Amino acid sequence: MSVMSLPRLQHIVASGCVALVGIWVAYLSYTQQPSEAFLFPRLISSVFVVLALWTFAKACLGWTKVGAGVSVHAFVNMLPGLLIAIVYIFWGAKALGFYTATAIAFFVLLSLYDPAPHGQIKSWGKRVLITTGFMGVMYGLFALLLKVYTPREVLF
Amino acid sequence: MEFIFYFGDVFTPVNFALLLVGTIGGLILGATPGLSPTMAVALLIPFTFQLEATQGLILLGAAYTSTVAGGAVSAILLKIPGAPANIATTLDGHTMAQNGQGTKALQLSFLSSAVGGIFGVMLLIFLTPVLAQWALAFGPSHLFWLAILGVTVIGTLDSKSVVKGLLSGCIGLWLATIGFDDIMGAQRFIFHDALGGGINIIAALIGLFAIPQVISMFAKGRRGDGAEVMQVQKHSVFEAIRVLFRFPRALGIGMSTGAIIGLIPGVGGQIAGLVAYDQTKKFSPEREKFGKGHPEGVVAAEAANNAMVGPSLVPLLTLSIPGSPTAAVLLGGLLIHGIFPGSDLFDNHPDVAWTFINSMLIGQVLMCLFGLYVAGVAARVAQVPQSVMAAVVLGLAVFGSYSVQSSMGDVYVMAALGIMMYFLERFGFSAAPLVLGLILGPIAEANFIQGSMIANATDGLGPYFLGGALNLFLIAVVIASVAYSAWMEVRNRRYLSKEEILV
Amino acid sequence: MKKLLAGAAIALMGLTAPVLADDAYPERPVMMMVSYGAGGATDFQARIVTMTSGNEDALGMPIAILNKPGAGGRVGWNWLATQAEADGYTLGAYNVPHFIAQSIKGGVSYDIDSFEPIANWGADPAVLVVGADSAFNSLQDVVDFAKANPGKLTTSGAGLFVGHHIAALQMEKAGDMKIAYIPTKGGGAAAMKAVIAGEVMAGINNLSDAFRAREAGNVKILAVADLERNAFLPDVPTMMESGLDVDNASVNFRGVMVPKGTPQPIIDKLAETVPAMFENSRVQGKMKSGGSPMHVMTREEVQAMWAQRQETLTALLAGL
Numbered sequence: 001m002s003v004m005s006l007p008r009l010q011h012i013v014a015s016g017c018v019a020l021v022g023i024w025v026a027y028l029s030y031t032q033q034p035s036e037a038f039l040f041p042r043l044i045s046s047v048f049v050v051l052a053l054w055t056f057a058k059a060c061l062g063w064t065k066v067g068a069g070v071s072v073h074a075f076v077n078m079l080p081g082l083l084i085a086i087v088y089i090f091w092g093a094k095a096l097g098f099y100t101a102t103a104i105a106f107f108v109l110l111s112l113y114d115p116a117p118h119g120q121i122k123s124w125g126k127r128v129l130i131t132t133g134f135m136g137v138m139y140g141l142f143a144l145l146l147k148v149y150t151p152r153e154v155l156f
Numbered sequence: 157m158e159f160i161f162y163f164g165d166v167f168t169p170v171n172f173a174l175l176l177v178g179t180i181g182g183l184i185l186g187a188t189p190g191l192s193p194t195m196a197v198a199l200l201i202p203f204t205f206q207l208e209a210t211q212g213l214i215l216l217g218a219a220y221t222s223t224v225a226g227g228a229v230s231a232i233l234l235k236i237p238g239a240p241a242n243i244a245t246t247l248d249g250h251t252m253a254q255n256g257q258g259t260k261a262l263q264l265s266f267l268s269s270a271v272g273g274i275f276g277v278m279l280l281i282f283l284t285p286v287l288a289q290w291a292l293a294f295g296p297s298h299l300f301w302l303a304i305l306g307v308t309v310i311g312t313l314d315s316k317s318v319v320k321g322l323l324s325g326c327i328g329l330w331l332a333t334i335g336f337d338d339i340m341g342a343q344r345f346i347f348h349d350a351l352g353g354g355i356n357i358i359a360a361l362i363g364l365f366a367i368p369q370v371i372s373m374f375a376k377g378r379r380g381d382g383a384e385v386m387q388v389q390k391h392s393v394f395e396a397i398r399v400l401f402r403f404p405r406a407l408g409i410g411m412s413t414g415a416i417i418g419l420i421p422g423v424g425g426q427i428a429g430l431v432a433y434d435q436t437k438k439f440s441p442e443r444e445k446f447g448k449g450h451p452e453g454v455v456a457a458e459a460a461n462n463a464m465v466g467p468s469l470v471p472l473l474t475l476s477i478p479g480s481p482t483a484a485v486l487l488g489g490l491l492i493h494g495i496f497p498g499s500d501l502f503d504n505h506p507d508v509a510w511t512f513i514n515s516m517l518i519g520q521v522l523m524c525l526f527g528l529y530v531a532g533v534a535a536r537v538a539q540v541p542q543s544v545m546a547a548v549v550l551g552l553a554v555f556g557s558y559s560v561q562s563s564m565g566d567v568y569v570m571a572a573l574g575i576m577m578y579f580l581e582r583f584g585f586s587a588a589p590l591v592l593g594l595i596l597g598p599i600a601e602a603n604f605i606q607g608s609m610i611a612n613a614t615d616g617l618g619p620y621f622l623g624g625a626l627n628l629f630l631i632a633v634v635i636a637s638v639a640y641s642a643w644m645e646v647r648n649r650r651y652l653s654k655e656e657i658l659v
Numbered sequence: 660m661k662k663l664l665a666g667a668a669i670a671l672m673g674l675t676a677p678v679l680a681d682d683a684y685p686e687r688p689v690m691m692m693v694s695y696g697a698g699g700a701t702d703f704q705a706r707i708v709t710m711t712s713g714n715e716d717a718l719g720m721p722i723a724i725l726n727k728p729g730a731g732g733r734v735g736w737n738w739l740a741t742q743a744e745a746d747g748y749t750l751g752a753y754n755v756p757h758f759i760a761q762s763i764k765g766g767v768s769y770d771i772d773s774f775e776p777i778a779n780w781g782a783d784p785a786v787l788v789v790g791a792d793s794a795f796n797s798l799q800d801v802v803d804f805a806k807a808n809p810g811k812l813t814t815s816g817a818g819l820f821v822g823h824h825i826a827a828l829q830m831e832k833a834g835d836m837k838i839a840y841i842p843t844k845g846g847g848a849a850a851m852k853a854v855i856a857g858e859v860m861a862g863i864n865n866l867s868d869a870f871r872a873r874e875a876g877n878v879k880i881l882a883v884a885d886l887e888r889n890a891f892l893p894d895v896p897t898m899m900e901s902g903l904d905v906d907n908a909s910v911n912f913r914g915v916m917v918p919k920g921t922p923q924p925i926i927d928k929l930a931e932t933v934p935a936m937f938e939n940s941r942v943q944g945k946m947k948s949g950g951s952p953m954h955v956m957t958r959e960e961v962q963a964m965w966a967q968r969q970e971t972l973t974a975l976l977a978g979l
Binding site for chain 2: 010011014015018021022025028032034036037038039040041044045047048051052054055058064065066067068069070073074075077078080081082085086088089090093094098102105106109110112113114115130134138141142146148149150151
């Protein structure tokens, strides 16, 4: 590979991130107190750093053999779903209550990725039906059967 | 042979009904993401308050056996391992389901669970006194070496690159140190409140396996291809039995590994499946097929999981020491009826003891029959369109990880680890070694520290960790495992250098 | 379906029944955090003592147990002090002297002022155990060995700054000796296993677990770290009787508390109903058959006990 290909660049960035985490973990392990509690982390992080730097070096030299990276096309496809999932998990679930947030996120994701045309009334009906069914199962399983008390802000 | 006299007790109407409820309920609970066998059995304890001792234990025993097997269902169909025990099952099982062989995978998993499970309970029945001594033989130094043996497995487990496998393992080992350290009580790497309690293993499992899968489905975009057009192949039970016995090696390695590891208090069944999977892969002539939907992998992992159930109760029933968290919960089930495990149990309440053990035996068979019955239907989950599947798995992941200990922090950890894992996977890292590191880290660390404390008070580090037949044997196995991995790496490199393989 | 409807109808009636403001609590199931894993002694006892809370003469609502294990209880109590909602629906189980000793030692976000005690259900003294085939037959044998071989007597216990460790520290102080205290990761069960398997020479463990292990023929119990002999073990002398000046500071008191900030009327209501719930004959029967000593104390008694422990432990841990 003579030209810096996209996967190769990505590999350099990814393994660089892992190496940075490794260095940071090692730094903390060797500096934090009480030192006897960090004996094991020091051991792990030393091996971690060596392996991470090795991988990083291999990526820079273009010797990486496994992992295809993320194509632009795939990234564009996943971005909306990923963002919705992040908003749902890190904000919605707590702020709106589990069942409300899950119902909304479920329906939006379904509508977003369902190959059925968005123009048809019928396909929307189907989506509402699937969402209702899923929520029914979740409520039955977790709230009624297992009695898990999830955060409930809006509705139930 | 005493146990045969008590078989009749299992078949009284009430007892048998409880056995059925426990088995079917256990399968459902086991298949629920976030509900480990330990939690499932703990949930059932209040019901046993109302029952007689024998009946209560039948319910708990049946639930224990079938939750372990039930975990395979979500592992195969949704790629969410119900418990650490089912991690290895996802590796080949889920791939099989994606290829339309879900029925076959489920059938094989239930069959090998039953075969392994019955083997395990038989060991419990016949060899308990011998096994109890074996269980006690493992002290801190041995457990430390055992954990190290597990670490050496990391490199060869489900990874195309040994270095990246080891690096994934290191990340897992590090993640395991987050939180309060168990012995000193010092706080380590807590940079967010959600990490105060450390990383919960069940929540981490859900995140590391389920979330990358959800994101890959997103990445495919709005497409009609893939799952929709896929046919779920029909697969007869007899055919499945024939396939099962085509892999006697996998079955044998699975059962023996599961039974041996299940016996050791403190390690429990968490790593039995993974170690058995790795061993089977190393001994198999078709090792390159592993991880790509090879039935042998499912057989080895599930046989190991259920073979560990019987032996894991040996320390509890004979020595009154619960060897695993689930055994500890079962201990509670005995104590509320005033029955103390140990000689008291077998001498004064033989009806309770043997009915309990028999119910686990019958429970295995019932679990298998019921599982085989639903396998064909359950495998249709693979036909669910990707858009629906992604949303379902995401929802289940959130609810499942929350329900582990009613903690929002676990959900955040689950999601963060999951998103990280997706990108890592795209660059050749894999989840299985990472999880193995996460499981082994605390075992290795605690036993090393405890062992070195004992060693410092007695004969010093060297003799303590390196002396004794069992230590030497374990060290030899560790060396053999490392040498084997290195040899494989060299061989693979020769093979890889012919053409650049970018998977 | 009929059952479901009937259930819904009952639930509705429950909601619409005329209630006074204070009596409205609890309107939904209550959660009790246990800072040890499922199956541990605290978890097991917590499940038994709360089993009748759904009865009309108790809370009228079930109490669900939530396990938050880790680091000798620190994880759970930290969570209760900092993250749990103080609305009366989150209770916690306490273990004294564990949480008090940990708060004195530092590194955690709680102390006795972070919580409001409700009632105490059990008192489990620490005992000294040795393997059934051990050469030690009395506390005196152990003390003699420890004095002759400073720092060589390996003694297992459930962790650092829990009752077992406190007992070990008190023994060291009283006997002017040095023992090698080995904290285990898996709690009391793992510490007991270490004794039975001969990995350590002696162990300090819960009376309830040791009683069971002795019934199974695995250990000898040499002494109880309490002020008087225990009803479960009338033949085992106290440490004081055996000449080691160790009081009851290490006795593991287990009970219910709530995070600070819980409304006073709810605390009052709990303080009134919970001790009565512990006195229930079914609870008492199950606890007795499980070999768990009960010791019911009211809110005022627990407050006094906490304050007194705080003082003793501060003095004991000052030198460390």
